[in-house]
Amino acid sequence: MNETAVIHVEVAYALPQVQMLVPLTVPEGTTLEEAVRLSGMLEKFPDIDLAACKVGIWNKASELAAVLREKDRVEIYRPLIADPKEVRRKRAEEGKAMKKGGGELAEKGAE
Numbered sequence: 001m002n003e004t005a006v007i008h009v010e011v012a013y014a015l016p017q018v019q020m021l022v023p024l025t026v027p028e029g030t031t032l033e034e035a036v037r038l039s040g041m042l043e044k045f046p047d048i049d050l051a052a053c054k055v056g057i058w059n060k061a062s063e064l065a066a067v068l069r070e071k072d073r074v075e076i077y078r079p080l081i082a083d084p085k086e087v088r089r090k091r092a093e094e095g096k097a098m099k100k101g102g103g104e105l106a107e108k109g110a111e
Contacts, residue, residue, distance in 0.1 A: 005027070005028040006025050006026060006027055007030070008023065008024070008071060009026060009035055009072045009073070010024065010074070011024065011073075011075075011076070012073055013048070013076040015045075022039040024039060026068070031064065031065050031066060031067055032055055032063070032068060033050065033065065035068055036064075039074075055075065055076055058073050058075075
């Protein structure tokens with residue numbers, strides 16, 4: 001008998017309104033890209049463009065050619081809506097403005 005060793009992995013993708021997790025049994029040596037294709041995600045979510053989307057394994061960015069291991073979770077990431085650094089900068093600026101002027105609460109406390 002010539003049995004090929006298999007591993008168990010899952011492929012995850014999430015949108016705000018729907019999340020999908022597909023468990024797969026694949027041959028050892030399967031790449032991240034092959035697992036995504038086998039999962040059916042590209043057919044279910046035609047907006048996924050593997051050439052443009054970032055992907056990872058267990059929340060760590062990976063290449064499409066990465067070879068998977070037993071119990072890996074492949075994740076397909078959506079593009080960010082806002083730059084996290086920019087959001088933090090704006091939040092910090094707003095906080096400084098509130099502390100400087102004191103706002104309405106300071107005026108009410110003075111009465």
